[in-house]
Amino acid sequence: MEGDTFRLGNGGQVDGKVVQTFQTSFNQVQNILDQNRLLINEINKNHESKIPDNLGRNVGLIRELNNNVRRVVDLYADLSTSVTKPSTDTAPSEGDSKGGHKRNRPA
Numbered sequence: 001m002e003g004d005t006f007r008l009g010n011g012g013q014v015d016g017k018v019v020q021t022f023q024t025s026f027n028q029v030q031n032i033l034d035q036n037r038l039l040i041n042e043i044n045k046n047h048e049s050k051i052p053d054n055l056g057r058n059v060g061l062i063r064e065l066n067n068n069v070r071r072v073v074d075l076y077a078d079l080s081t082s083v084t085k086p087s088t089d090t091a092p093s094e095g096d097s098k099g100g101h102k103r104n105r106p107a
Contacts, residue, residue, distance in 0.1 A: 022079065025075050029072055039068070040065065042061060043058050043062060046061070
């Protein structure tokens with residue numbers, strides 16, 4: 001997949017490495033979200049039971065849930081950075097919007 005180029009419906013192209021990065025990140029995010037669903041279900045059951053030990057266990061479960069949410073935010077931030085940073089491998093082609101042509105805005 002790396003080194004391959006994929007064509008988009010709008011005529012654009014996406015590098016295979018970018019596609020692979022997206023797939024890996026989204027798989028990681030999905031796994032964390034699935035884990036969060038299980039944590040939330042357990043937290044809810046413990047809360048409904050009103051058993052002191054179960055309520056005390058919720059403290060640790062909520063911490064784990066918060067850490068998972070931070071991990072998801074970090075994964076999306078890393079993904080955003082990897083997609084928006086300019087590629088050093090390719091120079092913009094003539095007529096490319098990244099080619100340094102600026103439009104002057106009326107005052």
